[in-house]
Amino acid sequence: xxxxxxxxxxxxxxxxxAVRSRDREFIARKAVEQAENGAHYIDVNCGTLIDEExxxxxxxxxxxxxxxxxxxxxxSPNPLxxxxxxxxxxxxxxxxxxxxxxxxxxxIIKLVQEYNAAIVALVMxxxxxxxxxxxxxxxxxxxxxxDLVQAGVALDDIYIDPLIQPISTDSNxxxxxxxxxxxxxxxxxxxxxxxxxxxxxxxLPRRGLxxxxxxxxxxxxxxxxxxxxxxxxxxxxxxxAAEALLNRDAYLKNYLKAYRSGLLD
Amino acid sequence: xxxxxxxxxxxxxxxxxAVRSRDREFIARKAVEQAENGAHYIDVNCGTLIDEExxxxxxxxxxxxxxxxxxxxxxSPNPLxxxxxxxxxxxxxxxxxxxxxxxxxxxIIKLVQEYNAAIVALVMxxxxxxxxxxxxxxxxxxxxxxDLVQAGVALDDIYIDPLIQPISTDSNxxxxxxxxxxxxxxxxxxxxxxxxxxxxxxxLPRRGLxxxxxxxxxxxxxxxxxxxxxxxxxxxxxxxAAEALLNRDAYLKNYLKAYRSGLLD
Numbered sequence: 061x062x063x064x065x066x067x068x069x070x071x072x073x074x075x076x077x078a079v080r081s082r083d084r085e086f087i088a089r090k091a092v093e094q095a096e097n098g099a100h101y102i103d104v105n106c107g108t109l110i111d112e113e114x115x116x117x118x119x120x121x122x123x124x125x126x127x128x129x130x131x132x133x134x135x136s137p138n139p140l141x142x143x144x145x146x147x148x149x150x151x152x153x154x155x156x157x158x159x160x161x162x163x164x165x166x167x168i169i170k171l172v173q174e175y176n177a178a179i180v181a182l183v184m185x186x187x188x189x190x191x192x193x194x195x196x197x198x199x200x201x202x203x204x205x206x207d208l209v210q211a212g213v214a215l216d217d218i219y220i221d222p223l224i225q226p227i228s229t230d231s232n233x234x235x236x237x238x239x240x241x242x243x244x245x246x247x248x249x250x251x252x253x254x255x256x257x258x259x260x261x262x263x264l265p266r267r268g269l270x271x272x273x274x275x276x277x278x279x280x281x282x283x284x285x286x287x288x289x290x291x292x293x294x295x296x297x298x299x300x301a302a303e304a305l306l307n308r309d310a311y312l313k314n315y316l317k318a319y320r321s322g323l324l325d
Numbered sequence: 326x327x328x329x330x331x332x333x334x335x336x337x338x339x340x341x342x343a344v345r346s347r348d349r350e351f352i353a354r355k356a357v358e359q360a361e362n363g364a365h366y367i368d369v370n371c372g373t374l375i376d377e378e379x380x381x382x383x384x385x386x387x388x389x390x391x392x393x394x395x396x397x398x399x400x401s402p403n404p405l406x407x408x409x410x411x412x413x414x415x416x417x418x419x420x421x422x423x424x425x426x427x428x429x430x431x432x433i434i435k436l437v438q439e440y441n442a443a444i445v446a447l448v449m450x451x452x453x454x455x456x457x458x459x460x461x462x463x464x465x466x467x468x469x470x471x472d473l474v475q476a477g478v479a480l481d482d483i484y485i486d487p488l489i490q491p492i493s494t495d496s497n498x499x500x501x502x503x504x505x506x507x508x509x510x511x512x513x514x515x516x517x518x519x520x521x522x523x524x525x526x527x528x529l530p531r532r533g534l535x536x537x538x539x540x541x542x543x544x545x546x547x548x549x550x551x552x553x554x555x556x557x558x559x560x561x562x563x564x565x566a567a568e569a570l571l572n573r574d575a576y577l578k579n580y581l582k583a584y585r586s587g588l589l590d
């Protein structure tokens with residue numbers, strides 16, 4: 061499972077103030093915590109600070125990479141901010157995200173090519189927006205993957221985001237995401253999947269319970285990446301258990317190691 | 326989700342003594358607890374007391390049904406014990422279990438017909454024993470369902486047990502069970518599934534974590550029944566969450582009710 065630490069995001073409490081005041085220590089500590097808890101990438105997102113995103117995003121990348129030896133998942137729809145952040149990133153970055161919407165696709169694909177980046181790709185296009193049903197999402201996703209591969213992106217660098225929406229507004233939305241993963245994986249078994257989980261439980265109580273139950277379903281369908289808080293013990297326990305059950309953990313080595321390290325709840 | 330309470334089983338601590346001494350109060354209390362926690366059926370199993378099973382099993386049925394207004398899941402491979410227990414059972418019983426093994430099939434099917442019972446059917450036959458792979462289990466299961474329907478059993482009364490085996494001895498066993506459920510459900514969408522979960526985690530630490538993670542996977546594949554301890558809060562919380570996510574809980578009514586009743590962990 062490829063884990064992207066989600067905690068450096070100005071939509072979260074404390075981060076906006078830390079970015080506005082360029083508090084290096086606060087951001088560095090968030091990066092170190094997530095790396096120690098097992099994050100493979102550190103997500104950086106300051107999209108709520110529209111007026112200064114182009115300066116703040118590269119600052120975040122530099123602070124994170126001075127603190128930990130990890131690549132960033134550079135999270136913005138803004139090509140200017142992405143470009144500034146990619147320029148200072150060391151190693152192979154992940155860009156979050158591209159879509160099949162023509163304008164966004166054309167501006168982001170150039171950055172993916174220039175920086176040989178891994179890319180999170182949302183199953184959206186101009187014709188359908190955010191499709192409501194799995195067959196349309198699968199169609200949009202399959203076409204987007206074909207375009208990316210055609211543009212020289214390795215399948216192994218593509219992370220499809222099936223779009224997670226709340227079951228509180230449409231009770232079928234968890235299944236739509238699961239079916240989208242399964243359907244795209246049937247066509248492209250080599251592609252990766254990546255998403256945040258918490259949207260699924262928006263507006264409901266006991267969100268953590270819903271999020272981790274949903275994660276297990278997505279993993280059975282083929283999800284092999286997630287944007288989450290790696291300090292969430294219950295979620296991480298369930299990931300270890302799911303990998304063991306899905307026969308993705310040779311000799312149950314990681315599960316037993318996590319147990320001995322006191323990580324399993 | 327159809328829940329069968331598993332706690333009245335002489336393989337569990339305290340039950341052997343209670344059955345041997347015909348301690349009505351102890352057994353009645355176990356039945357009441359499970360019914361209060363949401364069990365739809367109360368499993369009764371005294372298979373370890375081979376010398377007295379034929380007397381003890383009907384005694385258990387009577388004690389349970391005097392204590393709670395629930396049907397029993399009468400759990401034995403012994404047709405004599407089953408027959409004695411069925412004779413005293415009130416309402417529509419569930420028999421646990423039949424297989425496609427000729428001798429067992431022939432003796433149990435008569436009881437299913439005579440008592441119009443629901444039947445748990447294991448995907449085993451004489452040729453393959455307990456098949457190691459999903460395609461064979463699916464083949465055995467599909468043939469067994471066809472035979473049962475041919476014998477006059479309603480599809481809605483058949484609960485297929487996909488056979489749960491430990492991932493500690495064969496790391497593919499969780500997936501074999503999941504694929505068996507999915508494969509049989511594709512052929513017979515109207516059939517039910519029912520199994521115990523705990524075998525999957527045999528020999529491993531944090532069994533509860535593995536069991537409930539596995540339950541979610543099986544539910545996504547189509548499992549709609551389980552033999553478990555309905556007093557296991559973490560497992561029950563996950564069932565409420567999974568039903569909500571699988572769009573099997575109209576208006577999220579059960580999930581929200583469980584939350585308000587303080588049942589969700």
